[in-house]
Amino acid sequence: MSTPPFFGPDFGELGRTDPEIADVLLGELDRVRSGLQLIASENFASPAVFAAQGSVLSNKYAEGYPGNRYYGGCEVVDRAENLAVERAMSLFGAEHVNVQPHSGASANLAVYAAFAKPGDAVLAMSLPHGGHLTHGSKVSFSGRWFTPIPYHVRQDTELIDYDEVRDLALVHRPRIIVAGATAYPRLIDFAAFRSIADEVGAILWIDAAHFIGLVAGQAIPSPVPYADVVSATTHKVLRGPRGGMLMCRAEHARAVDKAVFPFSQGGPLMHTIAAKAVAFAEAGTDDYKRYASAVVSNAGALTSSLVENGMRAVSGGTDTHLALLDLRNTGVDGRTAEARCQAAGITLNKNAIPFDPAPPAVASGIRVGSAAVTTQGFDAADMAAVGSLVARAVRAELGTASGDREIAAVEGEVTELVSRNPAYARA
Numbered sequence: 001m002s003t004p005p006f007f008g009p010d011f012g013e014l015g016r017t018d019p020e021i022a023d024v025l026l027g028e029l030d031r032v033r034s035g036l037q038l039i040a041s042e043n044f045a046s047p048a049v050f051a052a053q054g055s056v057l058s059n060k061y062a063e064g065y066p067g068n069r070y071y072g073g074c075e076v077v078d079r080a081e082n083l084a085v086e087r088a089m090s091l092f093g094a095e096h097v098n099v100q101p102h103s104g105a106s107a108n109l110a111v112y113a114a115f116a117k118p119g120d121a122v123l124a125m126s127l128p129h130g131g132h133l134t135h136g137s138k139v140s141f142s143g144r145w146f147t148p149i150p151y152h153v154r155q156d157t158e159l160i161d162y163d164e165v166r167d168l169a170l171v172h173r174p175r176i177i178v179a180g181a182t183a184y185p186r187l188i189d190f191a192a193f194r195s196i197a198d199e200v201g202a203i204l205w206i207d208a209a210h211f212i213g214l215v216a217g218q219a220i221p222s223p224v225p226y227a228d229v230v231s232a233t234t235h236k237v238l239r240g241p242r243g244g245m246l247m248c249r250a251e252h253a254r255a256v257d258k259a260v261f262p263f264s265q266g267g268p269l270m271h272t273i274a275a276k277a278v279a280f281a282e283a284g285t286d287d288y289k290r291y292a293s294a295v296v297s298n299a300g301a302l303t304s305s306l307v308e309n310g311m312r313a314v315s316g317g318t319d320t321h322l323a324l325l326d327l328r329n330t331g332v333d334g335r336t337a338e339a340r341c342q343a344a345g346i347t348l349n350k351n352a353i354p355f356d357p358a359p360p361a362v363a364s365g366i367r368v369g370s371a372a373v374t375t376q377g378f379d380a381a382d383m384a385a386v387g388s389l390v391a392r393a394v395r396a397e398l399g400t401a402s403g404d405r406e407i408a409a410v411e412g413e414v415t416e417l418v419s420r421n422p423a424y425a426r427a
């Protein structure tokens with residue numbers, strides 16, 4: 001499963017008119033080609049997605065929705081938005097889709113706008129246990145304008161504590177219950193959340209930003225039949241352009257559309273919407289189904305390798321595209337591990353683990369994901385090698401002679417590994 005050759009934008013013209021920015025683009029291309037990209041929320045979009053996104057559609061103002069815009073001349077871009085909506089409805093079996101949110105956070109803002117009033121209680125996963133800033137953090141609008149009630153994972157299993165979710169729901173009677181996370185490696189029991197939401201009369205919002213691509217590829221169960229509203233991003237496992245989307249039951253369609261425009265956004269990004277349509281078509285193929293299944297098996301292979309190399313997998317493993325590793329057995333904190341890996345050409349992020357004794361800026365863990373390396377064609381054997389390289393980099397004491405030698409050795413092996421399956425191979 002190799003990435004199609006990357007033909008790239010016309011750097012020649014940009015190189016003449018703006019060599020500094022052309023150099024940035026080439027530098028980033030070189031960075032992703034020469035290292036391992038293990039950030040769990042990143043991927044490599046296709047040339048077709050880039051072609052749509054870097055297109056003339058960027059010029060068009062189209063406030064409103066297809067057939068009902070505030071500007072003339074929208075008959076062509078309407079076709080792009082209709083195709084994106086139709087393709088997403090068919091891909092996910094959703095009753096209503098809005099493809100205008102500029103990002104996952106924008107989509108989430110619209111969910112609050114559609115379903116809650118300022119001050120309402122919202123029950124969501126605690127950020128240090130894997131939630132998201134927009135699920136009630138005090139540094140986000142969500143925690144400032146609403147009343148967050150955090151739920152947690154159990155300390156013994158590191159799985160969502162569904163008993164606590166129900167107890168908190170019965171006490172606080174939240175307007176919205178949110179299921180979804182950025183650092184939870186396991187499947188979420190959507191039926192359990194639906195039953196709790198029904199018991200207390202709450203809206204069930206599933207934030208599928210991380211895993212929607214696995215749903216598209218039928219590698220994990222879909223939240224769509226259970227949720228009142230599903231928010232998602234289009235650029236993670238789904239491998240489309242950077243952006244957001246919303247899916248909801250037909251009865252909520254008007255509220256959701258009005259919450260996106262005119263409440264929280266102005267003109268939609270029609271070039272990005274066209275690129276979302278391209279990604280939805282790509283995600284409907286058998287090739288993408290094989291990809292999504294390989295993302296999950298590759299995450300499992302990477303996790304096993306990291307465990308064999310002395311790390312502890314939070315919750316004991318993964319069912320998805322990501323894993324969370326507790327590094328305390330290695331004696332290395334997350335911040336140091338991230339820096340050492342970066343020096344060796346491996347990009348990943350430090351991450352808090354549940355009940356983390358370290359402050360968030362240091363953290364006791366790392367988060368890894370398999371979406372990008374699977375796009376470039378890595379298989380289970382490659383993932384085992386990646387796990388061993390990560391573990392060696394984490395233990396190499398950067399700044400000492402032996403540590404620097406080990407980092408250089410790991411970097412050499414990273415270069416060798418990615419050169420066999422390059423991201424954006426030259427045509």
Ligand code: DSN
Pocket residue numbers: 040041104132182
């Ligand atoms: N920044 C995304 C992530 O890395 O999970 C979530 O917004």
